[in-house]
Amino acid sequence: MDTNRLIALMPELAVFKIVVDEGSFTAAAKKLGVTPSALSKQLSRLEQTLSAKLLERTTRKLVITESGKGIYNQCAALHEATRQIVEFTSSEHVTPSGSLTIAAPKAFLSIVLQPMVLPFLTQYPDIQLKLKARDGDIDLISEGIDVVFRLTEKPTEGLVLKHLGKVSLSLCASPDYIAQRGMPEQPTDLYQHDCLYLGETTTDHIWEFVKDDEIHTVPVHGRYAVNHSQMRLRGVMDGLGIGIFPDFVIKKALASGDVLPVLDDWTIKGNYQGDIALQFAQTKFMPARLRVFIDYVAAHLSKYTVS
Template identity: 45%
Template sequence: MAVSAAQSDKVDISGSLRVAAPKALSKQVLMPMILEFTEQNPKVSLQLKVTDHLIDPIGDEVDIFIHITEKPIEGLISKHLGHCRLILCASPSYLESFGQPSHPEDLVDHNCLCLGESPRDRVWSFRQGNQSVPVNVKGSLTVNHSEIRREAVTQGQGISIFPDFAISSHLESNEVVELLQNWQVTGKYQGDIIAQYAQSKYITSQLRAFIDFLTACFDS
């Protein structure tokens, strides 16, 4: 999604810029954008803090943080960049061996690969209209790393849930199949992709340039 901006009439941007963002989003979406931004603005010293914990732009000493949320933090300026939804999927080989669930409750009979960051990660929730269905799942692998779980899924080891940006190319190549498409997977790590920063009368040129650059990347 990275874009190239014309350099001839651009103001020379310099200074430090401290950015925070979640791990998976940083590696799989933001990294090429950040690398292009630093290449285009070599006088900007950009520090990226990769963390899945909630960031306080003031207390954590960052200028801007990017996160996926359905509820932006009040009192901060927000810039909407994009949207992310959760996708339930499995490989064709797994489905051929174990069948395809037709209802969320069918997942109790499947090998479900969980995130495992909290006990609630073993409860997968689905919504269809006014109906909400929580399902207690179990599986042979629990790992809080989307790329490891994705590798296990593509190898036919089970069913798992991913943010769309982490699995979209594998869906397009038919390595995995989206399941229960009539149901919405609910839970964390989905919603709007938002950049937030502290309110101030003065926004540095490097922060403004970075926000504009990200916006153009996500819009392209």
């Protein structure tokens, strides 16, 4: 395809992205100030040029095809590149301003990042933050995420990575529970105890412990499972049993004596532990708002003893 036709395709690709984002030709036409029939004709030309069906049109809704999903992702990347070019030529490249969308696991966002938000917004009054509590996989481009935090031993490939620290998993129980049921000395002792786990999957009640060359895989049991860290910690503090947590969740409770460490000479394998990985899409023109946010979080987490 020659250069002139490629250039001519760009508006049609932009229209396709807007139609998908808005969910209908009518909504997209209203946003662009044109008629729905004009947009429909543009999409038909695009499909003909690409020799691919992008949208299934019904009387009630538009359904994006598999080919359309792949092309939409490329359109989203093109949109992001265009936004970066505009920002490079604007004052935003120098002055921290504009919107940032941040995604992070729920507990990490609430306990570690949330206390940093107000001071950051006070220091940078022209920046707006949108925070998303997300524990699963995230596609930064298609979901409009600027920065994602992950607690993982395997950061996402293809994204810029900044290591901000380490998080490990820990067990704890209330002093009253330990007084009544005794302190476990080996992972296998947990068979005789009530344990609190996430209950997100069919296997997250199976805890793996490692020390030197010794490995124990223990299916635990208990009467209470909840995938909310603070609620699970409340259950532990109320004496419902032994819980497993990222260490930043129980840091204050350990310091105050509300909970006691359990089997702290063993390493626990599982999700929500490993590197604190801050990741974002590669860009030649980093907006000032993104640069100051990354620097701010990195500086404050260096003062926060996570593990």
